[in-house]
Amino acid sequence: MQPLFLRTTLRAIETRALAAGLPLMERAGLAIAQFTHERTDLERRILVLAGPGHNGGDALVAAAELTELNHAVDLLCWGAETRSDTARVAYEQFLANGGRLLTALPRYANWQMAIDGLFGIGLNRPLQGDWLSLIERINTCDLPVLAIDLPSGLCSDTGQILGAAIQANWTLSFIGLKPGLFTLQGRDHAGEIYLDTLGLTSENLAGANAQLVNQMPATIARLRRPRHAHKGMFGDVGVIGGGLGMVGAPLLAGRAALLLGAGRVWVSALAAGAPAYDPLMPELMFAPVDQLLEPDNLAALVLGPGLGTEDVAVEALRQALAGAVPLVLDADALNLLAAHKPLARQLTKRRAPAILTPHPLEAARLLGCDTATIQADRLQATAELVKRYKACVVLKGAGSIVSDGKQTYLNASGSPALSSPGQGDVLAGMIAALLAQGLSAIEAAQLGVYLHGRAGDVAEQTGTGPIGHTASETAQFARRLLNQAVLAL
Ligand SMILES: NC(=O)C1=CN([C@@H]2O[C@H](COP(=O)(O)OP(=O)(O)OC[C@H]3O[C@@H](n4cnc5c(N)ncnc54)[C@H](O)[C@@H]3O)[C@@H](O)[C@H]2O)[C@@H](O)CC1
Numbered sequence: 001m002q003p004l005f006l007r008t009t010l011r012a013i014e015t016r017a018l019a020a021g022l023p024l025m026e027r028a029g030l031a032i033a034q035f036t037h038e039r040t041d042l043e044r045r046i047l048v049l050a051g052p053g054h055n056g057g058d059a060l061v062a063a064a065e066l067t068e069l070n071h072a073v074d075l076l077c078w079g080a081e082t083r084s085d086t087a088r089v090a091y092e093q094f095l096a097n098g099g100r101l102l103t104a105l106p107r108y109a110n111w112q113m114a115i116d117g118l119f120g121i122g123l124n125r126p127l128q129g130d131w132l133s134l135i136e137r138i139n140t141c142d143l144p145v146l147a148i149d150l151p152s153g154l155c156s157d158t159g160q161i162l163g164a165a166i167q168a169n170w171t172l173s174f175i176g177l178k179p180g181l182f183t184l185q186g187r188d189h190a191g192e193i194y195l196d197t198l199g200l201t202s203e204n205l206a207g208a209n210a211q212l213v214n215q216m217p218a219t220i221a222r223l224r225r226p227r228h229a230h231k232g233m234f235g236d237v238g239v240i241g242g243g244l245g246m247v248g249a250p251l252l253a254g255r256a257a258l259l260l261g262a263g264r265v266w267v268s269a270l271a272a273g274a275p276a277y278d279p280l281m282p283e284l285m286f287a288p289v290d291q292l293l294e295p296d297n298l299a300a301l302v303l304g305p306g307l308g309t310e311d312v313a314v315e316a317l318r319q320a321l322a323g324a325v326p327l328v329l330d331a332d333a334l335n336l337l338a339a340h341k342p343l344a345r346q347l348t349k350r351r352a353p354a355i356l357t358p359h360p361l362e363a364a365r366l367l368g369c370d371t372a373t374i375q376a377d378r379l380q381a382t383a384e385l386v387k388r389y390k391a392c393v394v395l396k397g398a399g400s401i402v403s404d405g406k407q408t409y410l411n412a413s414g415s416p417a418l419s420s421p422g423q424g425d426v427l428a429g430m431i432a433a434l435l436a437q438g439l440s441a442i443e444a445a446q447l448g449v450y451l452h453g454r455a456g457d458v459a460e461q462t463g464t465g466p467i468g469h470t471a472s473e474t475a476q477f478a479r480r481l482l483n484q485a486v487l488a489l
């Protein structure tokens, strides 16, 4: 795991480091120059783009250093609003070393690489006019780009594109990693991400706003099985859903729960005439909904996949919320919570754990806003959901966010292979299996989301994705990854 920092936290860290006399801009510029030097030849020219603030200052230090290293450098330097002394000295040195100053991008040029120092964490409004055209031009030049700190145009906190954003091949980020690099559009723009803390120690870097989950969480150690294991040790999971036309959804969740190690799994599909056994996975058991809602019968209950919003669904949710079984609420269970205030009130008063797993549209319904508002600030939206519903929340989508208000995680695994139907059902079943095996709500959500995402990554690496990868396959891949990790402990 790696700490993630919001802009305001980074500013506070920077202020303290500068007050302690650390030459941050010099170090950042030299690191950029070194990174570039290692990837370029002296025969080919390099383009450096410097913007109006300190991100541009880093670029100027890098440009000067590259000329010191005998590189031929073209510098496009617009709008010097907030130049530090360090940046001014670098600019003079760059010119003295024979660096070439451009006033606009020439139509034809043959740069080997570009350095993007237009905007960093100080971008505070959508880009317009010449800035917009410049970024669009760079993105169509088929030119390898190194972004300083983050791709210009990407919002550091949210991963939103403000107008247009540089499509980088590499991002060398300074001091700490930013959530915007990993959620929403961030992954598509940042390329390979590197971090240079500029000499700051972990003590200087206290106060992270979230943690990036980019490796198998240590909680898997708790899933190791003793030789004397028996199925009664791994918890019973129930799945309630499967209204008319949606009977497959609880099957997907139930199967995933079995594959991820739940002791026993019961499915209850509400649709009249729903099949009472699963020919593909006959290990699944079926029961009437009332039986699954009996107090204390289960270690975890998934409610929602294909549930529908009929009275019987409302009643099932009401009873589940009144009980003490840890819940995973997905899909229509979330829609019902959004539509029925008494159910939402019941949830906030509930003592036993509940995990909500909304995708952005469900999250918007839960908060009474639109999807764009959710996506504009996914961390903030998650925090708001946790506060309003007093539950553990998984906000799904590229860079899923998991939070219980005390701990917040941004998941780095996952791929477009997962943008296929039923993936949410599978995720809910996986999380329930982990709950049933003894993990807490936040642990089960964090591990389940990570494993689900890794399964999507492996699908892409092994050729069943990104196109046509099915949710059933994801559960199989996740099982393999979990076993490999547990056996390697
Ligand atoms: N502050 C520091 O001590 C350090 C800063 N560093 C670098 O400096 C960056 C932050 O510097 P700044 O705070 O100066 O911010 P930026 O350089 O990211 O940008 C701020 C400047 O851009 C302008 N601006 C913002 N949005 C705009 C828009 N849409 N259109 C046109 N102009 C816009 C602002 O008016 C301001 O002049 C970091 O990302 C990092 O690269 C590093 O050198 C490390 C040390």
Ligand SMILES: Nc1ncnc2c1ncn2[C@@H]1O[C@H](COP(=O)(O)OP(=O)(O)O)[C@@H](O)[C@H]1O
Pocket: 359, 396, 397, 398, 399, 400, 413, 414, 415, 416, 417, 418, 419, 420, 421, 422, 423, 424, 425, 426, 427, 452, 453, 456
């Ligand atoms: N491009 C992507 N990158 C990473 N994860 C993704 C991507 N697309 C979908 N996912 C993941 O797949 C799952 C989809 O869930 P959901 O939208 O509820 O699907 P469904 O309603 O079809 O079951 C979520 O866990 C989501 O985070």
Ligand SMILES: [K+]
Pocket: 055, 116, 117, 118, 119, 120, 147, 148, 149, 150, 151, 152
């Ligand atoms: K930048």
